[in-house]
Amino acid sequence: MKAQQQNMFGGSRRLQMNESIDLTIRSLQAYGPTHKHWAIAWSGGKDSTATLTLVVWLIESGKIQRPETLTVLFADTRLEMVPLMAAAHDIMDNLRELGIDVRVVMAEMDQRYFVYLLGRGVPPPNNGTLRWCTAQIKIEPMEAELRQLFAEKGKKVLMITGVRQGESAMRDARIVMSCGKDGAECGQGWYQETLPTSLCDTLAPLLHWRVCHIWEWLRHWAPRAEYGDWSTEMVAEAYGGDEAEEKNARTGCMGCPLASKDMALENLTKRPQWAYLSPLLRLKPMYRWLREPSQRLRQPGGEKRKDGTLTANQQRMGPLTMEARLSALDQVLAIQAEVNQVAEATGRPRVDILNPEEEARIRELIALNTWPNKWTGEEPRADIALDTMYSDGSVWPIFDFLKSSAA
Ligand code: SF4
Structure with a gap:
């Protein structure tokens, strides 16, 4: 057995589908019985959907011991790809028919993507300091639901995630859990890494799966009656077909x-x-437009820390103007209406990225003149030329700047 395992991870032969499933079974058999209550963090993406449908099939077919309870936590960001959402709704129906507790986990109203962006006026997230989305719309709601689950069960649950590193990463011992590495979904690695260990232990039973096995399972195995009759083909489709799969x-x-x-x-x-x-x-493109200076405010200069000293980043650009927010709100509603008009006429899945309650809350926050912390709305628009102020308090007058630019 030892020699074979070495071959699986380090040798020339690649893991076969049955071997991948077998390793998953063994990991669930080894760690599953240590917890009475299991939960599955499900994003609707390929890895977590494969994990969910496989684990449920293994339980239903008696290949692994059934936990006392199984709770499925579906993370609804409100921005999931349409085919993923359509598949998720079908899968949730199946799960409920099996008597499984399925909970839709969503951020609180004011924390949701469009409400935060357009109601509060925080600019679109970026790869730098303004990476607010993953934690806010994926991780924190999941953590809150996990707290609730812990309170209900009175003990730690085993949280099963779809984190997958694939064979090559296993071989190289590069088990780096981060958002979006190695084709993993945004958030999956974070679930594994950041969910509090006081509330759950985490297990990634598909850690060793290669991506081709994920597609194989979603397209050809899971939809068959003998493996659970799951609507997983649409999940594979969401990734754009064969070319994307490769x-x-x-x-x-x-x-x-x-x-x-x-x-x-x-x-x-x-x-x-x-x-x-x-x-x-x-x-x-709308997010790119929102980031431009003409859609934002700027600190006028002289912004101070609590201790009275000047902040390092004087005259930083900040929130979205009210005009930009209202224009973007109209654009999102128009996009949604355009899609749904065709969806209704042709019987295709609808899109739901901004519902009437969210729209009403955005308009209410705008009417209440809501701004992010440390902003009042009185600041100048960011495309208006100002004297430049530096963090040491020195000022370069705009007139001198214009003279030097012209020279
Ligand atoms: S980084 Fe993740 S959470 Fe943020 S918008 Fe992109 S996919 Fe969504």
């Missing part, structure tokens, strides 16, 4: 402002049956 594709929120390209959505909308989602491709 590339170890990943997907996150539609229009993710942190991704360089909206690859998954672009690939998806090339397919005739999903072409009606094309208006959603306008989200990403």
Whole structure:
């Protein structure tokens, strides 16, 4: 057995599908019985959907011992790809028919993506200091639900995640859990890394799976009656078909402002049956537009810390103007209406990224003149030229700047 295991991870032969499943069974048999209560963190993406459907099938078919309770926590960011959401709803129906406790985990109203962006006026997230989205719309709601679960069960649960490193990373011992590494979904690594160990222990039973096995399971095994009859083909479709599958594709929120390209959505909308989602491709350019100085305010200079000293980043750009927020709100509503008009006429899945309650809350926050902390709305617009102030308090008058630019 030892020699065979060495071969699996380090030798020339790649893991076969049955061997991958067998290793998953063994990991669940080894660690599963240590906890009475299991939970599955499910993002709706390929890795966590494969994990969820496989684990439930293994339990239902008696291949692993049934835990006392199983709770499925579906993370709804409100921005998931349309086919993923459609598949998730079908899968949730199946799970409920099996008597499994399924909970939809969503951020509180004011923390949701569009409410925070357009109601509070915080600019779109970026890869630098303003990376507010993953924690706020994925991790924190999951943590809150986990706290609730812990209170209900009175003990730690075993949290099963879809973290997957694949064979090569296993071989290289590069088990780095981060957002979006090696084709993993945004948030998956974070679930493994950041969920409090006081509330749960985590297990990633598909850690060793190669991406081709994920596709194989979602496309050809899981949809069969003998493996649970799951609607997982649509999950594979969300990644844009065979070409994307070869590339170890990943997907996150539609229009993710942190991704360089909206690859998954672009690939998806090339397919005739999903072409009606094309208006959603306008989200990403809209975020770029929102980041421009003319859509934002700027600190006028002289901003101080609590101790009275000047902050390092004088005249920093900040929140979105009210005009920009209202314009973006109209754009999002128009995109959604355009998609849903075709969806209704053709019987295709609808998009739901901004519901009437969220729209009403955004308008209410705007009417209440809501700004992020340390901003009042009285600051100048960021495209208005000002004297430049430095963190030591020195000022370079705009007139001198213009003279030197002209020279
Ligand atoms: S997919 Fe993009 S927008 Fe969504 S939470 Fe992750 S980084 Fe943020």
